[in-house]
Amino acid sequence: MPEDTAPHPMDHIPVRPLAFDVDGLAGKDPVWSRSCPEFSILLNALGLHVPYFERYLIRVLNRAKAEVQDPKLREAMSAIIGQEAHHAKNFLAYNKFLGLTYPKAPALDDAARDFFVEHLKIDTPRRQVGFTAGYETFTFLAGMIVLDNYDAWFSDSEPTIKAMWVWHQVEEVEHGAVAFDVYKALYGRHEWYRKYMIAVALKHIVVETVRAYFHMCKVSGFLRNPWRAWRSTAFLASTLSRMAWLSLPVFSRKYHPRNHPLVTDRQxxxxxxxxxxxxxxxxxxxxxxxxxxxxxxxx
Ligand SMILES: [Fe+2]
Ligand SMILES: [Fe+2]
Structure with missing residues (x-):
């Protein structure tokens, strides 16, 4: 089926209970992409805190369900909760694999867990839904960027880790509108706050990722020579900037993830x-x- 006639990926979101052989990765190099080693470190760094966001999302949307009346949106909320539960389970196991190589990974993992547990206690429901929708803007955009750069970043890489990320990114695109729709349904009149929370979520993602990225680059020896250090820094800066640039349409009042050209005519x-x-x-x-x-x- 040609991509332009494929069904819209956000229709009928399935929950796929996949369990990857993460234990089988023990002893393997966590710099798993030979096509682009910096890309594997970037995804490892970004992915370290993501499972705790996913657990936070599950709690936030479960609570929000009591307020949402639309049966289609409630069905989509159940689907995103199911998808994210399986993401978190597999990627928490993957964090343990990262901890075998990167001495600071367990502490970063603990700090990420504590951050999200704390914010479930102290933030208002509006802030929690706003943060979730803002954060999901970037997992949705990253889903599309990562798949669009498959040849450069993934072609020669470890098959199980590649499979985990392809699965994760496909599903992030499928459920990329759900948190947005929940925010609109519950707090749509606070449009400025939706935009503000996109910036808050982006800052959180960038701070967490940069911290883990340079630790991982250092342990993997990427900072030992100036050329490699510059290349690693440039890759991080250009990829995060691209994500921020692609997020600009999200600040429009008319924006809806469903209508993004990368999920309609350019799947x-x-x-x-x-x-x-x-x-x-x-x-x-x-x-x-x-x-x-x-x-x-x-x-
Ligand atoms: Fe996810
Ligand atoms: Fe997600």
């Missing part, structure tokens, strides 16, 4: 193929070059 062929392949029972727990060819043929 990513990997995402389309992956959804079809997995939907027919295909094994997506490890993706090597041959498996990716099969996935693309399913599109």
């Amino acid at each position: 990513n062929p990997i995402a389309v193929g992956w959804r079809n392949f997995e939907g027919k029972g295909g094994d997506v727990l490890a993706i090597d070059r041959e498996k990716m060819k099969t996935i693309l043929r399913a599109g």
Whole structure:
């Protein structure tokens, strides 16, 4: 099926209870992309705090469900909660794998957990839904950026970790409108606050990612020579800037994630193929070059 006639990815969001062989990664290099080693460190750094955000999202949306009347939105809320629960389970196990190499990873992991547990206690419901919607703006955009750069960033990489990230990014795009719709349904009259919380969430993502990224680069030896250190810094700066740049339409009053061109007329062929392949029972727990060819043929 050509991408431009594929069903809209945000219709009928499935919950896929996938369990990756994270234990089998023990002893492997956490710099898992040979195509772009900096990219693997960036995703490792970004991913460290994400499972705790996902658990926070689950609690926030579960509470918000009591206020939401629209049955379609309630169904989508159940789906995002299911998807994020499986993300958190797999990526918390992955954090333990990162801890085998990076001495500061367990402390960063603990700090991320404490931050989100604390903010579930102290923040108002509006701030919690606003932060969730703001944060999901970037997981949605990152989902599309990452899949669009597959050849440069993923083509030669460890099959299980690649499979985890392809799965995660496909699902972030599928549920990329749900938190936005919940905010609009409950607090739509506070449009300025929605925009403010996008900036708050971006700052949080950047601070957490930069902290972990430079620790991981240092441990992996990327900061030992000036050229490599510059290249690592430039990759981080350019990728985060691109994410911030792509988020600009989100500040428009007319914005809706469903209408983003990357999920309508320019759907990513990997995402389309992956959804079809997995939907027919295909094994997506490890993706090597041959498996990716099969996935693309399913599109
Ligand atoms: Fe997620
Ligand atoms: Fe998400």
